[in-house]
Amino acid sequence: MYKKNNTLLLYSIIYFAFLYIPVMLLPIFSFNDAIHMVFPLKGFTFKWYDQMIHSSRLHKALMNSIKVGLVASVFSTFIALLAAKAFTRYKVRFHQLSYGAILLPFVIPEIIIAVALIVIWTGMGFQLGLVPVTISHILFCTPFCLLILISRMEGFDKNLEEAAMDLGENAWGTFWRVTFPLVLPAVIASLLLSFVISFDEFILAFFLSSSDQTLPMYMWGQMRFPKKLPHVLALGAVIIVVTSLLVIISYWLRNLGNPSGKKSKIGGI
Amino acid sequence: MINTWRKLFSKHESIRAYTLLSPALILVILAMASPLLLMVLTSFHTQVSMMEIDSTLTLDRYADFFSRPVYSTLLFRSIKISFLVTLVTLLTTYPLAYYIAFYVKKNKMLWIVLMTLPFWTSYLLRVFSWRVILGHKGVINSALMFSGAIDEPLSFLIYSQTAVVLTLAHAWAAFAILPLYVSLDKIDKSLLEASYDLGCSKFQTFWRVTFPLSLPGVIGAILIIFIPTVGDYVTPQLVGGTDGRMLSNMIQSLFGRANNFPLGAASAVLMLLSVSFVALVVTYITKKVSLRMS
Incomplete structure (x- = not known):
């Protein structure tokens, strides 16, 4: 509607730099041949990556994070998919409340x-560990999955489902043969994003996991030791690249073959 | 039995809906509502020794909380910091969301994706990089000393409330950009044209039309940023120092080394209550303001 506004454009570019520079510093220093993160940069090295690959505690933490992330993303996406179907296809009593x-x-x-x-977990006499972490991650990821799936379910033509019913499919058949293929891109996006959320989550894991470290907890533990710091930077750089790729794929999926032709409504989330 | 259930199922839409909703609702009840209730209950108990808790109901933990000044200081500081974070984030992201909504024509989605992408990269790493930027031997100090602008490292950069506010405003930016953009983008452009045709200046149009119409996004951003940041633990721990310590750091130690679950639970309850109260007040005031403006 408006033509141009160079002040606002300049501001946006500066803000953009403010958002990205802190994130970019970690990968830059991960190739720096020095223990401390100070300017000027010394030489170029891969040795921190080498150190990272050969840390066995890191491997264990990585496997823990992957396990928790996979279980959490599958469960939260499944739970959210059922709920999204209820919210978009049925009249739900107490809709707002639920x-x-x-x-x-x-x-x-x-x-x-x-x-x-x-309080509840130790009160019931259970040991803290990866199980309560996973439960808390499912709880925390489900809202994200629900928002993603609802915007997709609202996005396509409900007549397609009605047509299937009219042609004699039952509710279950309609869901699996019509609805599910149409929402599949959003389901995959929801799996990827909830995996990323769980993989990066620190607080719940920190409180609930006791000795079973996840990857963010491993990084937290290493941050205190200056000598260990560079390989945390290398790890951080890898995490940043991989999660960004997963997120970009999920954004792309969410707009893929959007039957209504509309771009997804709530942008990022 | 199965047949009656089937009949009910096909007859009543509500039953079908709630069957589908049940996993999500059971999750919320078992993993959130009941733990929270038990936490409230625990806040009325007493820690006797390391492993033992006396479950006679008492208000002593709340008395403890308010009789030791450090607790209320931390609670008020947490609220103050979150308030500042919310304000700074809104003021800095509003122009950006405005620019994307009204001036960007091609590739709007690309802008949104780029603005929200850093949010998905590990929160811990983002906070950590601020520690590295602001630290005594950090990026800013080392760069300034290398260039000869200063001889001694600037010590006020890190371990302060300002450092906490700055770091959190960076970390939560995406949560403000999205709701603001959505509400600005929805505004019917003909309303703005009407305002110009009726002789309003650009400034007047903004204050009388655009801004009031974007208030739902503003309220959304306030709630989504203010509530979670009150309980932030990582940022005060990494860049706050003693000056920037918040209530969550205290809660963590009560559930850890200090081992006083009831007092920790009472602190968590008070945090939840005060944050809900402030959120309600903010929403109420914003709504009143928007009514008066329109």
């Missing part, structure tokens, strides 16, 4: 959820 309740874990400070789960 919707709000399911989205609530997204806004409550994580530390409060973590502390509450410690």
Whole structure:
């Protein structure tokens, strides 16, 4: 509607730099041949990456994070898919209330959820570990998955489902043969994003996992030792590249073959 | 039995809907609502020794909380810091969301994706990089000393409330950009043209039309940033120092080394109550303001 505004454009570019420079520093220093992250840069080296690959505790933490992430993403996507179907296809009594309740874990400070789960989990006499971490991650990821899936379910023509019903498919057949293929890109996007969220999550894991470290906890533990720092930077650089790729793929999937032709409504999330 | 269930299932839409919703609702009840209730209950108990908790109901933990000044100081500081973070984030991202909504024509999605991408990269790493930037031997100090602008490292950069606010405003930017952009983008452009035709200046149009219409996005951003940041643990721990310590750092130690679950639970309850209260007040005021403006 407006033509040009160079002040705002300049501001946007500066803000853009503010957003990206801190993130880019880690990969830059991960190739720097020095222990401390100070300017000027010394030489170029791969040795921190070498050190990272050969750390066995890191491997264990990585496997823990992958396990938790896979279970959490599958469960939260499945739970959210069923809920998204209910919210978009049926008249739900107390719609706002149920919707709000399911989205609530997204806004409550994580530390409060973590502390509450410690109280109930240890109160029941269980050991802290990866199980309560996974449960808390499912709780935390489900709202994201629900928002992604609802925007896709609202995006396509409901007549397609009605046509299938008219042609004699039952509800289950309609869901698997018509609805599911249409929402599949969003399902994959939801799996990827919830995996990324769980993989990066620190607070819940920190409170609930006791000795079973996840990757963010491993990094947290190493950050205190200056000598260990460079290989954390190398690890951080790899994580940044991989998660960015996963997120870009999921953005692309969400707009892929969007039947209504509309771009996804809520942009990023 | 199965047949009656089937009949009910096909007859009542509500039953079908709630069957589909049940996994999500059970999750919320078992993994959130009941733990929270138990936490509230625990806040009325007493820690007797390392392993033992006396479950006689008492208000003593709340008395403890308010009788030791450090607790209320940390609570008020947490609220103050979150408030500042919310304000700074809104003020800095609004022009950006405005630019994308009204001036960017091609590749709007690309802009949005680029603005939200850093949010998906590990939160811990983003906070950590601020520690590295602001630290005594950090990027800014080393660069300034190398260039000869200063001889001694600037010590006020890190370990302060300002450092916490700056880091959090960076970390939560995406949560403001998205709701602001969505509400600005929805605004019917003919309303703006009407305002110009009626003789309003650009400034007046912004204050009387654009801004009030973008208030839903503003409220969304306030709630989504203010509530979670009150409980932030990582940022005060890494860049806050003693000056930037927040209530969550205290809660962590009560559930860790200090081992006082009831007092930790009471602190968490008070954090939750105060954040809900402030969020309600902010929403109420914003709504009142928007009514008066339109």
